[in-house]
Amino acid sequence: MDSHKTVTTSTGGSERFAVPASRYDFKQLADIYNQARVDYIVPMPMNARRMEEYVHTYDIDLDASVVALNSERDPCGVGMVGVRGDRTWITRLGVIPERRGYRLGQYLMEQMIESSLHINARRIQLEVIVGNEPAYRLFQKLGFVETRILLIVRRPPGQMPAHPLYDAATVTEIAPADIPAYLEQREPGASWVEETQSLLNARQLCGLHLELPSGERSWIVFQRTPFQLTHFVLGPASMEATGALLHHVHRAYPNQDTKIENVPEQDRHWPAFQEMGYMEVFRRIEMVLELR
Amino acid sequence: MSSIVIIEDNEQNARMAAKLLRRADYEVVIAEDGETGLTTVFEERPDLVLIDLGLPDIDGQTVIALIRQQPELEHIPIIAFTAWPEATAHDMARAYGCDGVITKPIDTRQFADQVAGFIASARAE
Numbered sequence: 001m002d003s004h005k006t007v008t009t010s011t012g013g014s015e016r017f018a019v020p021a022s023r024y025d026f027k028q029l030a031d032i033y034n035q036a037r038v039d040y041i042v043p044m045p046m047n048a049r050r051m052e053e054y055v056h057t058y059d060i061d062l063d064a065s066v067v068a069l070n071s072e073r074d075p076c077g078v079g080m081v082g083v084r085g086d087r088t089w090i091t092r093l094g095v096i097p098e099r100r101g102y103r104l105g106q107y108l109m110e111q112m113i114e115s116s117l118h119i120n121a122r123r124i125q126l127e128v129i130v131g132n133e134p135a136y137r138l139f140q141k142l143g144f145v146e147t148r149i150l151l152i153v154r155r156p157p158g159q160m161p162a163h164p165l166y167d168a169a170t171v172t173e174i175a176p177a178d179i180p181a182y183l184e185q186r187e188p189g190a191s192w193v194e195e196t197q198s199l200l201n202a203r204q205l206c207g208l209h210l211e212l213p214s215g216e217r218s219w220i221v222f223q224r225t226p227f228q229l230t231h232f233v234l235g236p237a238s239m240e241a242t243g244a245l246l247h248h249v250h251r252a253y254p255n256q257d258t259k260i261e262n263v264p265e266q267d268r269h270w271p272a273f274q275e276m277g278y279m280e281v282f283r284r285i286e287m288v289l290e291l292r
Numbered sequence: 293m294s295s296i297v298i299i300e301d302n303e304q305n306a307r308m309a310a311k312l313l314r315r316a317d318y319e320v321v322i323a324e325d326g327e328t329g330l331t332t333v334f335e336e337r338p339d340l341v342l343i344d345l346g347l348p349d350i351d352g353q354t355v356i357a358l359i360r361q362q363p364e365l366e367h368i369p370i371i372a373f374t375a376w377p378e379a380t381a382h383d384m385a386r387a388y389g390c391d392g393v394i395t396k397p398i399d400t401r402q403f404a405d406q407v408a409g410f411i412a413s414a415r416a417e
Contacts, residue, residue, distance in 0.1 A: 039375075041376070041377070044346055045347065154384075227358065257351070257354040279383060279387060
């Protein structure tokens with residue numbers, strides 16, 4: 001979308017406008033987003049700093065992202081578009097509760113699909129929280145199809161008890177400069193927020209290389225922020241090696257809370273996560289719209 | 293007079309909760325994000341913390357974990373104050389060491405009594 005263009009339409013006697021999100025600063029965007037998501041199942045509010053990080057980490061194009069306004073030029077809702085090559089990702093969609101009712105959700109979606117077509121995207125992807133039926137129905141109506149279920153999981157901080165087999169593994173830290181090379185070896189199929197580009201944008205990455213007494217080798221890369229461990233990527237590994245890698249991560253950082261987004265429900269590593277104390281918090285449905 | 297720190301980014305919810313608690317003679321301090329909440333809990337050493345799980349800077353669960361790791365704060369009862377589905381809220385609260393859950397929207401007739409119950413239980417332990 002042209003960043004200076006304003007799209008105007010009228011539905012049910014109410015005029016509405018769409019302007020690029022780049023016209024707003026991060027504080028304003030966070031305010032609009034927070035208002036729009038206040039009554040959501042999982043609201044996930046953001047401050048300006050978190051919004052800025054989000055835009056950077058997930059390659060959000062604010063010129064392609066949209067703020068909807070009413071006839072008084074008050075913001076009514078927002079939707080953001082991430083761009084990577086010929087794929088786009090729709091995220092942070094929401095309409096402010098007291099300004100709902102004029103198909104603004106659909107209007108925002110149509111604007112973002114238009115943005116995606118404008119940049120010659122081949123595919124649009126998004127996720128919707130399980131239970132958000134109005135949003136799910138809207139995406140289906142617009143042609144999106146369900147691809148898989150993704151889990152948002154957490155593990156509270158806690159000491160990791162001794163484990164004879166896992167403790168017998170040889171563990172070495174991966175040098176930060178070597179982490180991109182490890183990520184190149186990962187299995188395909190990550191969701192947008194867990195793609196390699198997201199991790200490289202996020203920085204603060206750590207990695208461990210492990211060798212079990214059996215000779216099996218594997219690795220794990222993750223982001224370590226001051227308060228959380230997140231963005232876990234595992235190399236090809238047996239359940240045993242996965243358990244050992246998680247064991248050593250949490251042994252090294254027992255006071256860190258851990259949150260991992262978008263673990264595929266069918267991920268073969270998931271039972272090993274559960275064994276290490278991870279719990280499911282909520283689920284998302286990943287959906288895709290093929291444009292060509 | 294017992295003191296309570298409310299960590300809640302939604303101004304309307306925070307004000308409503310504070311009003312009900314002040315009316316019941318509690319001293320209340322509101323923090324609108326996780327970082328301010330942590331500092332406030334350290335400074336105030338309140339009799340109870342009410343915390344929203346969805347905060348704009350640090351997740352509520354992470355804030356709870358950080359409070360629980362401080363020996364001088366570990367005795368303070370923490371109540372998750374959330375609109376999450378009840379089962380998830382209870383699982384999360386238990387896993388992160390909360391003493392209970394109050395679901396939103398609050399029941400204005402019972403809210404102060406619920407809080408009093410949590411403080412009394414913590415003192416009895």
